[in-house]
Amino acid sequence: MFSAFDVSTSSLVAQRTRLNAISSNLANMSTTRNERGEPEAYVPRFVVFQTDTEMTTSGGGQGVKVASVEYANVEPKMKHEPGHPDANENGYVAYPNIDMTSEFVDALSATRAYEANIGVIEITKDLGQRTLQILA
Amino acid sequence: MLSSILDTSTVPVLEQVVNFTQARHGVLAGNIANIDTPGYKTRDLSPEDFQENLKEAIEYRHRAAESPTYAINAALAGKKPVTGYDGMDQVRESMKHVLFHDNSDVGIEQQVAEIVKNQAQHNLALSLMTSQFRLLRAAITERA
Numbered sequence: 001m002f003s004a005f006d007v008s009t010s011s012l013v014a015q016r017t018r019l020n021a022i023s024s025n026l027a028n029m030s031t032t033r034n035e036r037g038e039p040e041a042y043v044p045r046f047v048v049f050q051t052d053t054e055m056t057t058s059g060g061g062q063g064v065k066v067a068s069v070e071y072a073n074v075e076p077k078m079k080h081e082p083g084h085p086d087a088n089e090n091g092y093v094a095y096p097n098i099d100m101t102s103e104f105v106d107a108l109s110a111t112r113a114y115e116a117n118i119g120v121i122e123i124t125k126d127l128g129q130r131t132l133q134i135l136a
Numbered sequence: 137m138l139s140s141i142l143d144t145s146t147v148p149v150l151e152q153v154v155n156f157t158q159a160r161h162g163v164l165a166g167n168i169a170n171i172d173t174p175g176y177k178t179r180d181l182s183p184e185d186f187q188e189n190l191k192e193a194i195e196y197r198h199r200a201a202e203s204p205t206y207a208i209n210a211a212l213a214g215k216k217p218v219t220g221y222d223g224m225d226q227v228r229e230s231m232k233h234v235l236f237h238d239n240s241d242v243g244i245e246q247q248v249a250e251i252v253k254n255q256a257q258h259n260l261a262l263s264l265m266t267s268q269f270r271l272l273r274a275a276i277t278e279r280a
Contacts, residue, residue, distance in 0.1 A: 002253050002256075005249050005252065006249065008249075009245050009249040012245040013245050016243070121252070125252060125256070128256050129256075129259075132259060132260060132263050135263050135264065135267055
């Protein structure tokens with residue numbers, strides 16, 4: 001019963017990591033400089049999940065872990081803003097190529113997945129309590 | 137007589153389980169309280185170590201109950217006192233040494249999950265203890 005807890009918890013951690021990546025993408029929607037202050041558009045990142053074979057239940061259920069955080073392979077959006085300090089020699093500024101709609105949908109899906117796992121944890125708890133009621 | 141009734145049942149074992157889960161609850165609660173403390177390392181009491189100690193103590197009690205010479209032999213082999221030793225003292229003592237931290241920064245989800253598991257174990261031990269006492273009361277009052 002306790003391994004079912006661990007599996008659900010692993011998903012909570014993974015989905016929160018995913019939500020953190022989405023928050024980062026949305027927060028840096030208009031970031032035109034990198035951490036060194038040089039003109040470079042923020043590259044959106046996404047989290048890759050992987051089944052965790054070290055965490056298995058007796059019934060064969062498997063946990064999840066964050067395999068890596070990858071950078072999206074997209075070109076920056078070039079916007080014509082000649083007055084901008086980060087504009088290139090042609091007057092174009094590189095903005096991050098982030099689709100707000102899909103980021104929001106991803107955030108929603110991560111939140112729902114988190115909630116679903118909390119639901120499973122509640123059910124697991126309830127199962128344990130009901131087993132205990134046989135004794136009492 | 138009452139002490140022999142209580143000591144031969146599983147009550148002393150369950151008592152240690154409740155002691156351990158309560159101590160562990162305090163440690164885990166401290167981890168959650170310090171979730172945003174910079175440089176804080178999560179602490180834990182190892183349930184595996186506790187179970188191992190408890191298992192040894194239970195086995196000792198069983199063997200000693202079966203053969204009177206076992207306690208004497210164990211006392212000669214190890215440094216266990218012959219009288220008044222029931223193995224539970226060792227379990228009680230071991231709880232003071234199993235506090236550890238593994239240098240990893242564990243998130244709030246894991247901590248909460250551990251607290252829930254710990255709570256389930258605590259409630260299980262208490263329920264078992266309650267039913268033990270209910271049996272005893274049934275025997276005393278001669279009705280269930």
